[in-house]
Amino acid sequence: MSLCGFFVAGPGDDGDPVTGFYYETVDADFARPQAWGYTDHLTYAPGDTLALHGVASAARVQVTIARDGLVPETVLETAIPGGFAFTPPDCSVTGCGWPERHRLTIPAEWKSGVYTVTFAVPGHESRHMFVLRPARPAARILFLLATGTWCAYNDWGGSNHYQGLTGPHGIEFAAEVSLLRPWASGFVRWPEGAPRIPHASPLLSRPRYPHMEFARANGISKKYASSGWAAFERPFALWCEREGIALDYATQHDLHRDPGLLLPYERVLIAGHDEYWTWEMRDHLDAYVEGGGRVARFGGNFFWQTRLSADLRTQTCFKYRAEAEDPAMRGDRTRLTSYWDHPFTGRPATASLGLTGSMGVYAGWSRCAAHGSGGFALYRPDHWSLSGTGLGYGDVLGAASKVFGYEVDGIDYEMRKGLPFAAPGSGLRGELTIIGLSPATTLAHSTGPHDEDRFIGRYDAEEVARIVYGRVDDETMGLASRGNGCIAEYRRGRGAVFNAGSCEWVAGLIARERPVEQVTRNVLTGDWG
Known part of the structure; x- marks a missing residue:
């Protein structure tokens, strides 16, 4: 399949939307019209200085900055210098290094939120974004944006934590990624007509990935549906705005550097895909919960430990190469940038949020529970979070809109007289109440070459078996491939976490599925019992 837009083929690209590299x-x-840019930081507060860096085919570039929302609010329109500048081939890792083109002091009246920056010349425009945290709390709820995962998936310039141009042969994913580059197409604004990830291909056929097919055919990042403001947090924020639920905004990067960030808030909201966390982020989140805070998480795939540079502009995660390449192996191994459930970290994922990605991961796509219900089977319908839904024991929440999907978090559990309980040795630091669950897996099921998956396959199950269980054989592959995703309440210290452990919860809000909306209202605005 040919490429369009400003996309180019990477090393070994085979032209396939799924297995190709572009x-x-x-x-x-x-001579081709183009305008690109980025900000000097990801997050700011009123009174901070913001610098725009960019390149363009024209001498002048029109810049529009707007606070995103149901009706985006334009706060600045101006023309800035353009012109050519060199782009390093390793810009994804080291940053683009483009000249500063404009500088401004953020006015005190700009409200907390996500701000889009449009760079435009005749014939082309591109979008960037930054986050404005409040000068002082103005809402009861802080929306903590999953910017670690945004950074991990952004493939503008060729490299991210999944594929790349690094290593001795220029074909390996990047263990380090820079914020000093544009966001890939689809991360700031959802492409019109684009499909979400969940898709059940016909049985006994090779699985399709419609979102990747759409991306390659339309000049969109291959990862547009996996991460970014547009995929998860934006539709959640728009739903909250429609409901009259006020939010302040901050990023995981802010949480990393500020131990007191969460303390003024009654509740902290996390939504979508928060796969990547630093040790410091977890420290500060845990302290908030222990002290009586409430975390409302409607997201999935709590999985990898990362590190951030002192200036917060570079993220490091060696992933499955960590034991061989991460310098932490020669020092403090608890900071190894691998699974949180790696034996060296001594800090299981369940300790913070009650659930873990290594017991869940894939559902609703590929050959990974793709023909499941798409929702959570309910076991404790009298739980406060389900008040007003009308659902009972054994009913399924969210199946109509496929809220259970893409990547999910679960826990090892056992059944007692029809009720699920967390199994002993799960790494919890408090009391977990499982409200609902559904099966998930890391293994793409196959009966032969005719329905073999070319993307997930056996690789992820083998990796979980090796890292979590210490070896790869039939027994550990079985353990690694039998997982689940849960809705659960986790009481720890004086606080609590409500964890709807699925990336695709927001699909229920997009579709306005009434029971999903009711649970969301209960968690964000109701009494937690």
């Missing part, structure tokens, strides 16, 4: 970057021919 990415977005500057066209070296500056």
